[in-house]
Amino acid sequence: MGPEEEREVVETLRSGWITTGPKAKQFEKEFARYVGARNALAVAHCTGALHLALWALGFGPGDEVITTPFTFTATAEVMGYLGIKPVFVDVDPGTFNLSPARVEEALEGGRHRRVRALLPVHFAGHPCDMDRLLAIARQYELKIVEDAAHAAGAARYLDGRGLTRIGTVGDLTCFSFYATKNFTSAEGGMITTADDALAEKIAVASLHGMNKDAWKRYDTTGSWFYEIHDLGFKYNLSDVHAAIGLAQLRRADQLMHRRAEIANRYSSAFRACEVLQIPYAETGIEHPWHLYVLRLKPDLLRIGRGQFVELLKERGVGTSVHCIPLHTMHYYQRAYGYRNGDFPVAEDIYNRCFSLPIYASMSDEDVAYVIETVLSLAGENRR
Ligand SMILES: Cc1ncc(COP(=O)(O)O)c(C=O)c1O
Structure with a gap:
């Protein structure tokens, strides 16, 4: 933490608005620009991001998602929240990432007909072999949710796309800004996606399914009325956290x-x-x-x-x-x-x-x- 973080936080504390508001919006905008994503949604942590991503895709009991056993529990515990079974597949001995060859074996065997998505983790920040995982997802009509908790800033050459930042490849990508991560907001997370409908659904769900967040209700043009559109969660990111994240992102x-x-x-x-x-x-x-x-x-x-x-x-x-x-x-x-x-x-x-x-x-x-x-x-x- 340096003077930029201190300045951003003090400015936020003095602004009269400390929970989700203009700083969180600014953090979303700057993070989207940083990774090159169409939409970025700030949330309380990567665990919440992963939960929202799987929820927004409509997965539930009886569904399976392929992931790696070589990860932190957050990657798979969110599946438990939704009644999804994590299907572990072994990793590559070099990169420690989900092995595309083992994923193919698991799917070819026909034992996993209920698999709906792949959830690769870019371990230590080393990007997974996304060309191969995308090809497998296309073949088996699977979604890809990336756990990019370690991978803010990571990039990889992709066929036909050149050097591509993680955050623009799978259907949804989840980042962590936990205290030890590549850059931090103390606690925090982000979801990126090119799908506007998913982004809208997640934005609403991340704050109780309300159609207007508190910032919109209490500013001079707002009104007290709100509607609950969908099941919601309490996964919004406060402006105090976003302020730290903004200063860190600029130095990422x-x-x-x-x-x-x-x-x-x-x-x-x-x-x-x-x-x-x-x-x-x-x-x-x-x-x-x-x-x-x-x-x-x-x-x-x-x-x-x-x-x-x-x-x-x-x-x-x-x-x-x-x-x-x-x-x-x-x-x-x-x-x-x-x-x-x-x-x-x-x-x-x-x-x-x-x-x-x-x-x-x-x-x-x-x-x-x-x-x-x-x-x-x-x-x-x-x-
Ligand atoms: C691979 C992986 N996924 C998800 C998470 C959860 O991140 P957060 O603490 O932001 O919820 C972590 C945290 O360390 C992680 O290492």
Whole structure:
């Protein structure tokens, strides 16, 4: 957070209007321009965005949606809200993204005739293979809802379209501006779509299904009357949050550039270390590096991932593990019958991975310290 964020927030606090109003509208407009989307709708979080997207497409009990087990629970929990079954399909061992080949296998088998949509996650910000997923969606007449929680700013070359920002590809794309994301509004989310009817439906549903939001009712030309057009939710984004988001959005490319610089320094330093596996990035993409996920090669080490992470912590390097595959979690096993072992690629990544610190305000000295500490531990613990 810098002076621009402070200025935007103070201006909003002093304006006399703190909940959804002109700042949220401005944030929608500027975000739509940033990704090149026809419509952008600001919401309270990406979880709400995903819920609204699946709801707006009319999915419900008995429907299935194909997604990845290698994600945060929000991706699949929203399906539970609507009675949809998440059909997990294993991921690509390089990008950690939903594998188009495995998606095809799942659909060809004929076991999943109730699948209505694909819900890919652009893991760590690395865009999924959208050309192949679009082709599969066309073949099986499926919708595409993208979980772009990690992927604000990401882009990829698409057949016939050139470099294309995520947010303009699937039917609906859901972004997160949670505190740790590529840029943030503290809490917040956005849905983009080229479909005006879906956009209108979501705009109304995100605030109780009312035909007029409070800003429209209370401005000088407004009136007290409103109508409830549809089932609604309370997923609007406040102007205070939108103000932070606006200031951050204006610096989004600068923040992304700094994270890419850090990722490059990490990869250059770790590439030659035999016990480490650096993250893979395809050519022809713009990668926002929401996460930098390293993998250990356990055959070459005396300690496992858990101990490696503990030793890093002792030396002052905080890490995390992204992600714990959903099919290994109690809820997903109880609700849908998934079992450990169902998705070996996701499990192998999980068993060996951890995420290093990466954020735009990280100093060069801190980056150097992380590199030195990881390399020392790798050297000390080689078999
Ligand atoms: C892949 C993924 N999807 C969705 C979400 C939910 O985002 P939010 O916290 O904005 O609801 C997250 C949050 O970390 C995420 O990592």
